Amino acid sequence: MLSKLMKEIFLASRKTGWILEPDAKLLFREAGLPVPRFGWAKQASQLQEIAAEIGFPLAAKVVSPSVIHKSDVQGVAVGINSIEELSAFYEQVSSLPDFAGIHIEEMAEGLELIVGAKTDYQFGPIVLLGIGGTGVEIYQDVAIRMAPLTGKDIDSMVRELKGTKLLTGYRGNKAINMEALSEVLLLFSELLMEIGPYIESIDLNPLLCSNDGCLIADARIMLDASLLTS
Amino acid sequence: MDLAPLFLPKSLAVIGLSTSNEYHPANVIFNKNLLRYPVRSYAVNPKGGTLNGEQLFSSVADIPEAVDLAVIAVRADFVPSVLQECIDAGVKSAIIISGGFAEAGKNDLQQELTEIAGRHNFPFVGPNCLGLYSPTMVDTFFLPTERMVQPPSGDVAVVSQSGGILVDLLVKFAGEGVGVSSAISIGNKALIREIQLLEFLTSDPRTKVIAFYIEGFAQNEGRDFVRFARTCGKPVIVLKSGKTKEGSRAVSSHTASLAGDYQVFSSVLAQHGIIEASNENELVSYCEALSCYPNTRTEGNVGIISGSGGHGALAVDACISKGLNVPPFSQPVQKSLQAALSESIRAIASVANPVDLTGSALEIDFVAAVEQFCRIEEIDCILLLMLPYLPGLSSDLGARLSQVYRRFKKPLIAYVPHVEKYQMLIEGFELNRVPVASSIESAVCMTRVLRRCRPC
DSSP: OOOHHHHHHHHHTTTTSEEOHHHHHHHHHHTTOOOOOEEEESSGGGHHHHHHHHOSSEEEEEOOTTOSSSGGGTOEEEEEOSHHHHHHHHHHHTTSTTOOOEEEEEOOOSEEEEEEEEEETTTEEEEEEEEOSTTHHHHOOEEEEESSOOHHHHHHHHHHSTTHHHHHOBTTBOOOOHHHHHHHHHHHHHHHHHHGGGEEEEEEEEEEEOSSOEEEOOEEEEEOGGGOOO | OOOHHHHSOSEEEEEOOOSSOTTSHHHHHHHHHHHHOSSEEEEEOTTOSEETTEEEESSGGGSSSOOSEEEEOSOGGGHHHHHHHHHHTTOOOEEEOOOOSGGGTOHHHHHHHHHHHHHTTOOEEOSSSOEEEETTTEEOOSSOGGGOOOOOEEEEEEEESOHHHHHHHHHHHHHHTOOEEEEEEOTTOSSSOHHHHHHHHHTOTTOSEEEEEESOOOTTHHHHHHHHHHHSSSOEEEEEOOOSOOOSSOOOSHHHHHSOHHHHHHHHHHHTTOEEESSHHHHHHHHHHHHHSTTOOOOSBEEEEESSHHHHHHHHHHHHHTTOBOOOOOHHHHHHHHHHSOHHHHTTOEESSSEEOOTTOOHHHHHHHHHHHHHOTTOSEEEEEOOTTSTTOOTTHHHHHHHHHHHHOOOEEEEOOOOGGGHHHHHHHHTTTOOEESSHHHHHHHHHHHTOOOOO
């Protein structure tokens, strides 16, 4: 069952058509999925406190219902090391349309994967796993399965990727934590079976995976047209 | 909904015969069933009278026995009332040949048919279809028999959204000697759709392999289809069209862009152990191989026997590119292989895998090599590239080698050029349930499908 918080997030996003990043992270955290520590500074006066809570270095991204592709408008900064740099970034993006503050979160490292979901017309909810990052549509190295996923589905998805060796360890790079990835995919698939009717698609890109575990660095939830208010 | 009267009718009413046009679909259908099938056929035309000496019943209600199957070939506007008459007269099923419904924008008229049938739990196929061809039973295709190429009776069932593709597949099945249990074109699939047919064919004892040509599913229908297919216990093969159609809606997420309609279709089929054929020829090869070996699942370790080095080399390339293994044989295996061959070729044959028995090989060498292959644990499938023009081989070899398969049960797939001259060799294999391909590539396709993906 959807929690009260999740319902509120969906209802609040009906006008925009998609869920803003801080709300998406909140929703995934509520579902038990691993998200970085984060805060939403709606005013410049909140920057100091949020930064102190999370600790430098930080990543920051613009929050605006009009900006879906944040890096296209220089709306993303990583490796921020001081309150001055953070304030400067706030200042820089505050002129973007429908500016609603900045999303601040801890920095994370790992192999960039994409985990996605879509409500397919013929088959209903489906889950995608692939090599992620900004080049995701160039490499198109993805495995797709109908949800809900089983453990066997997940094993075969990992094997199906051309870049499977990047996950299992290659030339001195440690393997990613496969248990953590499975856990993410199973939880994500479970959540999808609940929210499937409300979504058009979801991107967790990148999902950062290392030997230690996985972290959803960026999340985008597009709502189903039937949910939108005209 | 009972589909047995539709698939196995004892009595047939053809509604809509013309008294002036002998090529009218209803006339063609009535004539072929009257003259060539055991089903008791009745012709219906509201005017009554006779046609070519046969009585024309003015209504289906006038037919003196309960009708299992009505074929409706009247103008679209009249179809709803004719359908109702059939139901009132106690007819048990129908095939609606007539076009002029959803495909012509008349969704309401089609909806009317679905509602009438739904109220009475009455099964009908179509509209806008060819209906059913069941060898030795019934044939509702409005194509004169002399124009058709008909495959023999067999155990492959084919369901097609397109009538044209179905007829084309039958030509190819006939050419490859693949027998069918029933071939059905479902047209607009207003009521009976792929899933109901899959359910029926799953319990049909005449059918071992079920093949589909699918253009697309309705909303969430694919979900039910794959779930049923996964556990139905018979190999299900799907050929899909519309692979390249781009979604019309602009996509704003990577997932929506990467998981296009066809990518999802193909992935979900594989996830559920359904075999996807990428073209008609693959579909025919898969059907032939699986109708002979419906319960076999190999690990894809292939042993290759030929009478020419070139054939072996091409087959190895094709196997590797399809993800199959051709494991080289160990020294002891090679030794015992060599020892089993005639003295005359022992020194010149290559016995590593692929095995090249050379153009000097005798019939007994092929038999010996296949027997040896059956005992080699490293391989679980035998690909036999026959060169019927070699002087040491006879036309009996197909039947002889098939007996070896029956003794050892290791799947055997043969390649023989499909020309009239080699027909006896081909039939020696096929009549003894060993599949024969007409090209090296299709032989490799057959080999690959035996290692079909298990459901995840």
